[in-house]
Amino acid sequence: MVLKITNEKYKDKYMKILNKLPAIALVAALTLGLAGLVRAATATVDLGTAAPFAILAGTPAITESGAHTSAVTGNVGLSPATAAAIGLYCSQVTGTIYGVDAAYTGGGFGTACFAGNPPLSNKTLVDNAKLDLTTAYIDAAGRTPVTIVPTELGGTTKFAGVYASTATTFQITAGAGPLVIDGQGDPNAVFIFEMNADGTGLTVGPGSTVSLTGQAQACNVFWRVDTATINTTAVFKGTILALNSITVANGANIEGRLLARNGQVTLINDIITKPTCTVASSSSGSSSSTTVPGLPNTGVGSKHKNSVSWNIIIPVGASVALSLLYLRKKRAI
Numbered sequence: 001m002v003l004k005i006t007n008e009k010y011k012d013k014y015m016k017i018l019n020k021l022p023a024i025a026l027v028a029a030l031t032l033g034l035a036g037l038v039r040a041a042t043a044t045v046d047l048g049t050a051a052p053f054a055i056l057a058g059t060p061a062i063t064e065s066g067a068h069t070s071a072v073t074g075n076v077g078l079s080p081a082t083a084a085a086i087g088l089y090c091s092q093v094t095g096t097i098y099g100v101d102a103a104y105t106g107g108g109f110g111t112a113c114f115a116g117n118p119p120l121s122n123k124t125l126v127d128n129a130k131l132d133l134t135t136a137y138i139d140a141a142g143r144t145p146v147t148i149v150p151t152e153l154g155g156t157t158k159f160a161g162v163y164a165s166t167a168t169t170f171q172i173t174a175g176a177g178p179l180v181i182d183g184q185g186d187p188n189a190v191f192i193f194e195m196n197a198d199g200t201g202l203t204v205g206p207g208s209t210v211s212l213t214g215q216a217q218a219c220n221v222f223w224r225v226d227t228a229t230i231n232t233t234a235v236f237k238g239t240i241l242a243l244n245s246i247t248v249a250n251g252a253n254i255e256g257r258l259l260a261r262n263g264q265v266t267l268i269n270d271i272i273t274k275p276t277c278t279v280a281s282s283s284s285g286s287s288s289s290t291t292v293p294g295l296p297n298t299g300v301g302s303k304h305k306n307s308v309s310w311n312i313i314i315p316v317g318a319s320v321a322l323s324l325l326y327l328r329k330k331r332a333i
Helices: 008-039 120-141 310-332
Strands: 053-057 062-064 071-073 075-078 146-148 161-164 170-172 179-182 191-194 200-204 210-213 221-225 227-230 235-242 246-248 253-260 265-267 271-273 277-280 287-290
Touching: 053 071, 053 120, 053 265, 053 271, 075 120, 120 191, 120 221, 120 235, 200 221, 200 235, 210 235, 221 227, 227 235, 246 253
Parallel strands: 053 075, 053 253, 062 265, 071 271, 146 161, 161 191, 170 200, 179 210, 191 221, 200 227, 221 235, 227 246, 235 253, 246 265, 253 271
Antiparallel strands: 277 287
């Protein structure tokens, strides 16, 4: 159907509106496309072979200062220090304890969960996990764009992205309120907190809480710091990538990983649970929990069933704009 306008007054108005439509359509398409790219810019941190570990440390030890009541779900590894310095018992670990030699004693309570050297493959496995930890640490340190936030994270809500502070530490205190990590309905939302200063890069106060909402998942939360201290009865979420040591005080509950490149990891009557990512099934609508070690840093987030395909919006918007431009020129002839 072709609309014919004979009144010159309305014809001029019509042509003015028609002339503007291509530009409007292009701006809208590009705006939506750029918004989509920003939203997808934070890819998860690829942990590689370090992903199955709840605890990784370098030297001198992994210690349990309490009555050996800490419970760890996930693998435990120490490299390059001797396995004799692993202070966790098999009864505390749901997973495998890896060492670079055969010196693990298990405190006299058995070594059934231990995998040491020989065979050499066990040493290679934990050594490679430490190398992948270093790669992940460097990856997290190089992420942009970065949002600068105050030292105190308690009482705030953070959305997907990369956060840093001009201070020397991130701090979460119970009196300030919980740190709420909001995925805004995106289970693939990634949160990276990075602290470049030397010293205690993360201090989680006694009784403080990190909580997840909006389908955010602990497997997609990363803390890249120099050292970390998690205090008594704190509830914490996310993977700590520490250059040096990680200390966890009495009675803390952590859904995440304690990965120390060079230093030690110290526990006392704590619960450490390696996080799993819940992946929604597109066929049945049901969901299942599966360990996701992390995708390569492509710079584009993973697709999920509620996502918008910005790769479609941009070309469609451009096509609409070009069609309107063609129509305008045709009517002008």
